[in-house]
Amino acid sequence: MKAIRVDQAGGPEVLKLQDVPDPVPGPGEVLVKIHAAGVNPVDTYVREGLYPRKDGFPYTPGFDGAGVVEASGLGAERFQPGSRVYIAGSLTGTYAERALCLESQIYPLAENLSFEQGAAVGIPYATAYQALFSKACLRPGETVLVHGASGGVGLAAVQLARALGASVIGTAGTEEGRRLVKREGAHHVLDHRAPGYLERVMELTEGRGTDAVLEMLANVNLSADLSILAHRGRVVVIGSRGKIEIMPRDLMSRETTVTGILIFAATPRETSEIHAALNAGFEQGTLRPVVARTLALREAPRAHEDVIHAPALGKIVLLP
Numbered sequence: 001m002k003a004i005r006v007d008q009a010g011g012p013e014v015l016k017l018q019d020v021p022d023p024v025p026g027p028g029e030v031l032v033k034i035h036a037a038g039v040n041p042v043d044t045y046v047r048e049g050l051y052p053r054k055d056g057f058p059y060t061p062g063f064d065g066a067g068v069v070e071a072s073g074l075g076a077e078r079f080q081p082g083s084r085v086y087i088a089g090s091l092t093g094t095y096a097e098r099a100l101c102l103e104s105q106i107y108p109l110a111e112n113l114s115f116e117q118g119a120a121v122g123i124p125y126a127t128a129y130q131a132l133f134s135k136a137c138l139r140p141g142e143t144v145l146v147h148g149a150s151g152g153v154g155l156a157a158v159q160l161a162r163a164l165g166a167s168v169i170g171t172a173g174t175e176e177g178r179r180l181v182k183r184e185g186a187h188h189v190l191d192h193r194a195p196g197y198l199e200r201v202m203e204l205t206e207g208r209g210t211d212a213v214l215e216m217l218a219n220v221n222l223s224a225d226l227s228i229l230a231h232r233g234r235v236v237v238i239g240s241r242g243k244i245e246i247m248p249r250d251l252m253s254r255e256t257t258v259t260g261i262l263i264f265a266a267t268p269r270e271t272s273e274i275h276a277a278l279n280a281g282f283e284q285g286t287l288r289p290v291v292a293r294t295l296a297l298r299e300a301p302r303a304h305e306d307v308i309h310a311p312a313l314g315k316i317v318l319l320p
């Protein structure tokens, strides 16, 4: 089969399309024919060697995907061959024509979702869910600022928070991104490149501040986030690409909390709860993964450039 292989850490050019043997499912494993693979920023950090890989090199990237079950190993009986599934984690990597997964890493794909949408679920939706409900403990009627709402995690958070009954403020860096964030459920949208844009958060909350912030770029925004929180407000750091200085007094004066999330650290129980809740949303239509663009598998280097540098409008998805 064809698969993207990475022989050594480096830039996008180390992603090479190669022929590799078809994987064979062992006990408890499921072989999925991949119809679409989701591209996440973390795939680029792993490629660059920023996250140590316990199995070293070479490897096939990709945590997320969607496709059809082809075969199951001994004791893996939950899915029949031909079942449509989405993948949240894989043993062999999803940037390939086939991937091996533990049975616990695959979930039924709702009938109303395409394979491309299924590939947009794993990391982004699970992260948004965990950040909103386990970390920020957001309640109906509260206000949340999704700081970076036009990407995979942000759009998922907007849809989830809106369905909960929260008041949702989302930010994006482009006009098209702001239209998308509004369409997907934000009550208000702001431009995170405009000077003084966070003052609007205080106006929109009648001076009270926001109850929660989901932060996609903490090294730029954390200090400002602390100044727009309501009493006992919570910031969840989801993404950060560097250092930042903050004023600890901001935490004291409003009794606020800053916490972080690592979706790979979710427990098995949390993970199964998250996906049960997400599937209910997909079936009911409150959650609708947004695919910005599809690219052929061989264009993985371009996808890695774009997921870091291009303005976000939902997910980038690779098609084997």
Ligand code: NAP
Binding pocket: 040, 041, 042, 123, 124, 127, 147, 148, 149, 150, 151, 152, 153, 154, 171, 172, 173, 174, 177, 192, 216, 217, 220, 221, 237, 238, 239, 240, 261, 262, 263, 264, 307, 308, 310, 311, 312, 313, 314, 315
């Ligand atoms: P993505 O699809 O590439 O989206 C990136 C988002 O960041 C876009 O909405 C982008 O908006 C926004 N952004 C850019 N400049 C910003 C600024 N100055 N202030 C606020 N937002 C800004 O990425 P993603 O998949 O949503 O992931 C977002 C971040 O979370 C990444 O850093 C990723 O590594 C991290 N992440 C962490 C976890 C975890 O477990 N901790 C899990 C998933 C993701 P525009 O393009 O419209 O400017």
